[in-house]
Amino acid sequence: MENKKVNLKDVVKVTYLTPQNAHFEEKNSFLSFKGTVLKPDENYVYTETEVEYKRVFLQRNFPHDQLEKYISVLDEDNVEIGIISDISLFDEETANMLKRELHRKYYILKITQVYSVKEKYGFSYWKAKTESGDVSFTLHDTSRSITKVGEDRLFISDVDANRYEIESFTALDRKSRKCMELYI
Amino acid sequence: MIRRVLGKIYRKIRKKPQPISVAEMRARLLSKIPNDLWDREKETVLTVLSYTLDADNNGTDGVLLFTENRIRTFENGKACTDILFDDVDEFRQNTYIGVCALEYKKDGEYISICRGKMSQAEFWGNVCKMLNNCKQKGTFPKEYVEMQHKICPKCGQQIPKRTGVCMNCVDKKAMFGELWQIVKPFKFKLIFASFMFLAAVGVNLLFPKINQILVDGYIENTDMKNSIAAGQGKEVLFMFLLVLLSMFGAYILQYVVSVIRNIMMLHIGTDLIISLRKKIFDKIQQMSLSSISRRTTGELIRRVTSDTAQVENFISGQLPNLLNQVFLLIVITAILFSYDWKLALVIIIPVPIAAVAMRRFWAFTHKIYHKQWEADSKASSVLFDIFSGIRVVKSYGTEDKEYRRYEQAIHKEMELQIKNETLYCMIHPFLGFILQIGSFFLLYYTASHMLDQTMTYGQASQFVSYVSYIYGPIGWLAGLPRIITRTYTSLVKLFDVLEEKPAVSDDEDAIDLTINGEITFNNVSFGYDETGDVLKHINLTVKPGEMVGIVGRSGVGKSTLINLVMRLYDVTDGDIQIDGVDIRKISQHSLRSQIGAVLQETFLFSGTVYNNIAYAKPGCTHQEVIEAAKLSGAHDFIVKLPDAYNTKVGEKGHTLSGGERQRVAIARALLRDPKILILDEATASLDTETEKSIQDSLERLIKDRTTIAIAHRLSTLRNATKLVVLDKGTVAEVGTHEELLQKKGIYYGLVMAQRRMSKIT
Numbered sequence: 055m056e057n058k059k060v061n062l063k064d065v066v067k068v069t070y071l072t073p074q075n076a077h078f079e080e081k082n083s084f085l086s087f088k089g090t091v092l093k094p095d096e097n098y099v100y101t102e103t104e105v106e107y108k109r110v111f112l113q114r115n116f117p118h119d120q121l122e123k124y125i126s127v128l129d130e131d132n133v134e135i136g137i138i139s140d141i142s143l144f145d146e147e148t149a150n151m152l153k154r155e156l157h158r159k160y161y162i163l164k165i166t167q168v169y170s171v172k173e174k175y176g177f178s179y180w181k182a183k184t185e186s187g188d189v190s191f192t193l194h195d196t197s198r199s200i201t202k203v204g205e206d207r208l209f210i211s212d213v214d215a216n217r218y219e220i221e222s223f224t225a226l227d228r229k230s231r232k233c234m235e236l237y238i
Numbered sequence: 239m240i241r242r243v244l245g246k247i248y249r250k251i252r253k254k255p256q257p258i259s260v261a262e263m264r265a266r267l268l269s270k271i272p273n274d275l276w277d278r279e280k281e282t283v284l285t286v287l288s289y290t291l292d293a294d295n296n297g298t299d300g301v302l303l304f305t306e307n308r309i310r311t312f313e314n315g316k317a318c319t320d321i322l323f324d325d326v327d328e329f330r331q332n333t334y335i336g337v338c339a340l341e342y343k344k345d346g347e348y349i350s351i352c353r354g355k356m357s358q359a360e361f362w363g364n365v366c367k368m369l370n371n372c373k374q375k376g377t378f379p380k381e382y383v384e385m386q387h388k389i390c391p392k393c394g395q396q397i398p399k400r401t402g403v404c405m406n407c408v409d410k411k412a413m414f415g416e417l418w419q420i421v422k423p424f425k426f427k428l429i430f431a432s433f434m435f436l437a438a439v440g441v442n443l444l445f446p447k448i449n450q451i452l453v454d455g456y457i458e459n460t461d462m463k464n465s466i467a468a469g470q471g472k473e474v475l476f477m478f479l480l481v482l483l484s485m486f487g488a489y490i491l492q493y494v495v496s497v498i499r500n501i502m503m504l505h506i507g508t509d510l511i512i513s514l515r516k517k518i519f520d521k522i523q524q525m526s527l528s529s530i531s532r533r534t535t536g537e538l539i540r541r542v543t544s545d546t547a548q549v550e551n552f553i554s555g556q557l558p559n560l561l562n563q564v565f566l567l568i569v570i571t572a573i574l575f576s577y578d579w580k581l582a583l584v585i586i587i588p589v590p591i592a593a594v595a596m597r598r599f600w601a602f603t604h605k606i607y608h609k610q611w612e613a614d615s616k617a618s619s620v621l622f623d624i625f626s627g628i629r630v631v632k633s634y635g636t637e638d639k640e641y642r643r644y645e646q647a648i649h650k651e652m653e654l655q656i657k658n659e660t661l662y663c664m665i666h667p668f669l670g671f672i673l674q675i676g677s678f679f680l681l682y683y684t685a686s687h688m689l690d691q692t693m694t695y696g697q698a699s700q701f702v703s704y705v706s707y708i709y710g711p712i713g714w715l716a717g718l719p720r721i722i723t724r725t726y727t728s729l730v731k732l733f734d735v736l737e738e739k740p741a742v743s744d745d746e747d748a749i750d751l752t753i754n755g756e757i758t759f760n761n762v763s764f765g766y767d768e769t770g771d772v773l774k775h776i777n778l779t780v781k782p783g784e785m786v787g788i789v790g791r792s793g794v795g796k797s798t799l800i801n802l803v804m805r806l807y808d809v810t811d812g813d814i815q816i817d818g819v820d821i822r823k824i825s826q827h828s829l830r831s832q833i834g835a836v837l838q839e840t841f842l843f844s845g846t847v848y849n850n851i852a853y854a855k856p857g858c859t860h861q862e863v864i865e866a867a868k869l870s871g872a873h874d875f876i877v878k879l880p881d882a883y884n885t886k887v888g889e890k891g892h893t894l895s896g897g898e899r900q901r902v903a904i905a906r907a908l909l910r911d912p913k914i915l916i917l918d919e920a921t922a923s924l925d926t927e928t929e930k931s932i933q934d935s936l937e938r939l940i941k942d943r944t945t946i947a948i949a950h951r952l953s954t955l956r957n958a959t960k961l962v963v964l965d966k967g968t969v970a971e972v973g974t975h976e977e978l979l980q981k982k983g984i985y986y987g988l989v990m991a992q993r994r995m996s997k998i999t
Contacts, residue, residue, distance in 0.1 A: 082349045083293040108347055117335070131966055154294065161295050161337030161355070173730075186297050195533070197612055214357040217336035236605055237612075 834912030
């Protein structure tokens with residue numbers, strides 16, 4: 055008997071959404087989906103099934119480093135319908151639609167300058183400039199609230215779960231870097 | 239410096255922002271809506287709110303207006319949404335990443351009304367609840383008076399939700415005030431120890447004077463030689479011996495004072511560190527699970543051990559020493575001025591320069607030592623992480639990787655330490671040099687006075703000794719920034735824990751209740767954070783003695799539900815009652831002492847099997863322990879161990895299998911003879927046969943005892959009085975096994991899936 059090696063991808067059933075099997079539409083600033091996906095029956099046998107959802111949500115699988123790749127498409131109950139491996143596979147109109155939906159889902163302000171950081175009792179109070187104007191926010195356990203990604207990209211999450219991003223720490227002005235150096 | 243002073247003056251004289259009243263806010267928002275967009279005369283405004291983001295997350299100056307029968311939005315002076323209240327099926331607050339949205343449901347579809355930053359999530363959630371309540375009652379929202387932000391009345395700044403207080407208005411003085419509360423019980427001991435320090439200073443000051451008498455009176459004194467020649471040798475010798483004796487006496491006194499002082503400091507130090515550690519340990523135990531899990535175990539251990547040690551060292555060692563040095567400085571300065579004020583001035587002049595330099599150095603070192611503290615803390619966390627997961631490390635053969643991870647962490651710490659200490663080594667002697675510039679003038683002064691014979695050898699020696707005394711305290715004070723910085727850093731970290739408001743606390747009028755066993759969930763909703771509720775509108779009654787099985791898919795909120803019963807978290811909305819009393823009105827000790835829980839994660843403490851079982855009921859008899867173990871099925875394997883119940887388990891102890899640990903944990907829960915029994919996958923890691931035997935035992939035990947059990951293996955719950963199926967955070971189905979099977983709903987699906995699985999296996 056031939057002993058054929060079974061690879062992981064032979065066993066795993068993932069629906070990768072492509073222009074061939076997925077169609078998205080935008081209405082009321084929401085995204086709807088129609089397409090063919092792999093669905094298991096009660097015996098866990100996967101078959102291609104036509105589905106339609108009035109509203110779907112997008113979720114980045116790697117929100118720190120793959121902004122337009124590996125995007126899960128979820129239904130209202132957060133059950134995955136399929137994964138978009140790369141937004142650029144879709145035509146420009148659909149790609150822009152998907153990007154807009156991602157923009158609605160992820161509200162992360164980009165910090166361009168840090169005016170001041172004052173620390174008191176484990177809380178730090180920040181005043182900063184973002185692309186959408188000046189902001190002030192509070193961090194608890196400052197070092198832990200800042201996530202360093204790669205060489206000098208930073209993600210900040212404040213006490214209220216607001217998100218901020220610094221695309222390049224080294225590209226900030228000297229004063230901003232000095233304000234933050236304690237926590238990096 | 240000038241900038242700082244000007245800043246202080248500005249802050250004193252500036253007009254502090256005043257919190258805005260609801261009426262003012264309302265008027266301000268209404269003025270943003272152009273008159274032609276709505277008829278102010280016809281439509282009565284009930285509530286008006288502001289928002290900051292449009293449906294596409296673009297910044298906007300938005301106004302949300304509730305009139306008698308409509309909801310309208312205006313963005314940047316333009317009309318946007320216009321909804322008839324009666325057309326809406328439901329309102330909801332949806333949370334995304336860094337943004338939340340107020341949405342309404344119409345014809346089965348959700349449509350966005352407005353969006354805001356996450357800081358407003360709780361507020362919009364409340365608005366939704368209010369709107370949905372109104373829909374249910376068929377009334378329209380009355381004036382909604384809650385402010386969108388909590389504002390500090392003192393400075394006008396927004397108060398962060400997690401702190402509850404404006405940290406901007408809390409100052410260092412308050413923190414040292416808190417520290418005083420810890421130190422207060424030792425105040426008399428501290429005063430006495432400080433007095434001993436001062437006594438030591440006083441004795442030290444005697445030596446230069448005795449030395450001067452010795453040199454001028456007996457070594458360099460020509461009159462003395464004449465007196466001896468004149469036959470008065472005995473008197474001279476007697477006086478000489480008296481001086482020597484006084485020097486000897488001073489040494490003895492110095493020795494006695496030092497011994498008493500050191501013993502006192504030892505006592506204060508140990509008492510203080512024990513008190514501090516108890517306080518911080520007690521606080522950590524009181525903290526909610528979410529607060530504890532936010533910090534790493536390594537970090538918490540560090541707070542209890544090294545941070546407390548640093549603060550203790552400062553209070554019991556450095557603080558009295560500071561007093562000692564300052565006193566020495568004042569006395570010596572006074573002595574020097576009484577000798578020659580000009581010379582004293584020359585010696586003192588470099589001191590302010592050094593003080594300014596020290597202050598600048600202090601501000602700088604605070605930052606770098608904080609950085610070093612963080613690196614040290616990270617290295618400890620890495621170490622703890624690796625050792626905790628050593629089984630995983632070894633089974634994956636990743637020792638080298640972990641070695642590199644730890645090496646990297648300690649190297650970073652080492653680099654920072656070298657940098658900091660090098661800087662300190664360079665700057666500290668320089669500060670010392672500035673300080674001692676005055677000693678050159680001193681040399682010139684004493685030498686010139688001795689040459690023109692206006693100063694004796696003894697006086698010169700005394701003077702030089704006193705001057706050297708003044709440099710001692712100043713030099714010590716130059717090193718003070720480092721000590722204070724380290725202490726301040728540790729103190730901040732300690733108060734970060736001590737000041738945290740406990741998420742779950744006993745009500746002032748909390749009662750001790752003898753539980754009968756009825757548990758009622760009244761419209762209970764709960765979420766761990768603003769990202770959404772895990773449990774929504776749970777209504778459930780468990781009668782005394784009933785066994786309720788909770789089933790549902792993973793992550794549906796089953797464990798959360800029992801955590802709420804044990805009050806490890808407080809509900810976000812609604813209430814849980816036990817025998818008709820809200821559990822928030824029952825003291826936590828009373829509540830938990832009558833609940834026995836066997837959880838998914840079984841943890842055994844270091845100690846014997848006996849200690850681990852007896853943990854639940856201090857003072858229990860050996861017989862009770864054996865009976866509990868017998869009931870849980872643990873007894874059979876325990877008696878096979880060479881040391882039976884005295885077998886050491888936990889860290890450095892005998893390794894028990896998962897099933898054995900589980901049985902010990904069940905015995906622990908049973909020993910308490912709880913009124914309410916909680917079983918969270920209690921028999922999940924046991925083989926079918928053992929599970930069956932424990933199930934039979936449990937069956938006898940749970941009689942007349944309220945039991946809530948969670949199990950994925952549905953056969954475990956066959957004896958349940960009723961089953962509650964959770965789905966999407968709500969109660970989807972309730973009934974007996976048979977009723978639910980007939981219903982052919984979620985439970986039916988779960989049973990069928992398990993049957994298929996068992997066929998396969």
